[in-house]
Amino acid sequence: MTATEVKPGDPAAPPGSAVGGAAGSRARAARRRRDHLLFAAFVAPNFFFLLVFAYWPVIYNIYLSFTDWDMVSPVRNLVGLDNYTGLLTDPDFLGTLWTTVLFVVGVVVGSLVLGLATALLLNQRLRGRNAVRTLTFAPYVLSGAAVGTLWLFIFDPNYGLIRPLLAPLGLTAPAMMTDSNWALFGLILVYLWKTTGFVAVVYLAGLQGLPKDVFEAAALDGANAWTRLRRIVLPLLSPVTFFLLVICTISTFQAFDVIAVMTGGGPGTSTSILSWFIYDQGFRSFDAGRASASAMIMFVxxxxxxxxxxxxLERKVHYQ
Structure with missing residues (x-):
């Protein structure tokens, strides 16, 4: 072999030669395989738990929605779309949908308006505002059972706190939780009390992050408080409003614990929203197929x- 000849695989092969290029490609491929295996090793446990506890329940729920099953019998009878057609032609279910719309709109819109007003107030230089901020947020971290029990006492027409508040006005305290005309309104009030503090804290964080020079320039131009709110504050807070709108809508659709404690979906079906209807069909009527179909309708x-x-709505959001 001459001095210029190099055998394949020879460590003395120059990096720029064909043999060196092939060896470099193999080394890079090996590094990529190692990186992929390392990535898979980190991701696999999370993906496994996500598959088992998130995706599989949804897939199994879809399957159950096409069956007739009492949650006891080992046999699940496939019934096709019967559960869906039965629900969409059931007056009780259609009434539940309408009740859900009223409840969600009342809670979401009310909490956004009250939360923004509270945040604007707490953003002022007031004595003791830190303590008020804490008290405002406190209802959000309370358990639903505790909130429901508290408000059952407040709404009691004979012994509750609502009676001495209305008595000086010459008004009789309504049976808020046992009167179908008042029960949904009472639940909306309870959820507003519980969620407004969270909305206010998020809005307050957004307000404190707004640029001060914009408000100073607006004040120099003679803009009053209402103009500054409408032209500056609300547009700049649109990302916060969009976030809260999505979060509050989803959480309100899932409301359950306070309803379970205070009304149980009653009187009659006056406070039965979708989340409670699903529970009622599945765990009180033992109709897994109907409950699963209701859950899929709620999902859609x-x-x-x-x-x-x-x-x-995101088109109206200003991120700058």
């Missing part, structure tokens, strides 16, 4: 609402 409704919010 939430998907459509969230998609609409992301597709159309």
């Amino acid at each position: 409704v939430l998907l459509v609402i969230t998609g609409f919010q992301a597709r159309f």
Whole structure:
């Protein structure tokens, strides 16, 4: 072998030669395989738990929605779309959908308006505002059972706190939780009390991050408080409002604990929203197919609402 000849695989092969290039490609491929295996090793446990506890329940729920099963019998009879057609032609279910719309709109819109007003107030230089901020947020971290029990006492027409508040006005305290005309309104009030503090804290964080020079320039131009709110504050807070709108809509659709403690979906079906209807069909009527179909309808409704919010409302969001 001459001095210029190099055998394949010879460590003395120059890096720029064909043999050196092939060896470099193999080394890079080996490094990529190692990186992929390392990535898979880190991701696999998370993906496994996500598959088992998130995706599989949804897939199994879809399957159950096409069956007739009492949650006891080992046999699940496939019934096709009967559960869906039965629900969409059931007056009780259609009434539940309408009640859900009223409840969600009342809680979401009310909490956004009250939360923003509270945040604007707490953003002022007031004595003891830190303590008020804490008290405002406190209801959000309380358990639903505790909140429901507290408000059952407040709404009691004979012994509750609502009676001495209305007595000086010459008004009789209504049976808020046992009167179908008042029960839904009472639940909306309770959820407003519980969620307004969270909305206020998020809005307050957004307010404190707004640029001060913009407000100073507006004040020099003679803009009053209402003009500054409408022309400056609300547009700059639009990302915060969009975030809260999505979060509050989803959480309100899932409301359950306070309803379970205070009304149990009653009187009659006056406070039965979708989340309670699903529970009632599955764990009180033992109709897993009907409950699963209701859950899928709720899933589709939430998907459509969230998609609409992301597709159309986000256009009005100003991120700069």
